[in-house]
Amino acid sequence: MKKNNYSYIGIAFIILLFGILFVPKIVDRIKNNDITRNDRISVGQDNNFEDKGELAFIEINGKPKKVPAFSFINQDGKTITQEDYKGKVYVVEFFFTTCPTICPRMNRNLVExxxxYKMDKDFGVASFSITPELDTPEILKAYAAKYGITNPNWNLMTGDETEIYKLANIGFNIFVGKVEDDEVGFEHSGDFALIDKNGFIRSRLDGFGNPKIFYKGIISEQEKMDEDGNEQEITMLKEDIKKLLNE
Incomplete structure (x- = not known):
């Protein structure tokens, strides 16, 4: 009996020692928000990207990347430049009105x-046509009416094709190209870029601390994910627009 009593006393002592040594450290980690990504589920939209409040800047050669100067004609025949978006948070897309595949899905998500943010005068969208020779201001205006585009800060723009492709591929690093063997004849990304009030490209970070850069624009919130298992990022984009509007 004495041996058993000694065993119980020993076990109790070990438990007490564990409590004294380790519990305070765990509490301190929680208080200091020092629980790592491996210790818990991430706070973001999914387990790939973290929501830690302030959004990251996209840096090129150590400097935050800013939207380059541009000048195009919108659906109302008005000249629009980057200065028209100064002081506004906006989403950028590249599309064309006769696109039969991803563009309708992208623009339905943008309308949502x-x-x-229909009550926020500081939110806008910049849509650049990659078939400017076909997408005249009149065509763009009809397209806007078809999709229910009503935000006065949503400009659907047309202009010089070379400048639009340069803006996409170099200015925003969003791929746009012509494909001779494709029946549509064009290929472009279904991603959206998010721009802050000062004209900088912004995004949240991934699990490795790198900027996400773009947001998937094709998958809707209702679909949740596509056939390849990629999760929708419209919810994430909505959250990050709100952050930039509050900056």
Whole structure:
């Protein structure tokens, strides 16, 4: 009996010692928000990207990347430049009105975002046509009416094709190109870029601390994910627009 009593006393002592040594450290980690990504589920939209408040800047050669100067004609025949978006948070896309595949899905998602922020005068969208020779201001205006585009800060723009492709591929690093063997004849990214009030490209960080850069624009919130298992990022984009509007 004495041996058993000694065993119980020993076990109790070990438990007490564990509590004294380790519990305070765990509490301190929680208080200091020092629980790592491996210790918990991430706070972000999914487990790939973290939501830690302030959004990152996209840096090129150590400097935050800013939207380059541009000048195009919108659906109302008005000249629009980057200066028209100064002081506004906006989403950028490249599309064309006759696109039969991803563009309708992208613009339905953008209209949903538009309606989320319909009371905020500092939110906008910049849509650049990659078939400017076909997408005249009149065509763009009809397209806007078809999709329910009502935000006065949503400009659907047309202009010089070379300048638009340069803006996409170099200015925003969003791929746009012509494909001779494709029946549509064009290929472009279904991603959106998010721009802050000062004209800088912004995004949240991934699990390795790198900027996400772009947001998937094709998958809707209702779909949740596509056939390849990629999760929708419209919810994430809505959250990050709100952050920039509050900056």
């Amino acid at each position: 975002i538009q309606d989320t």
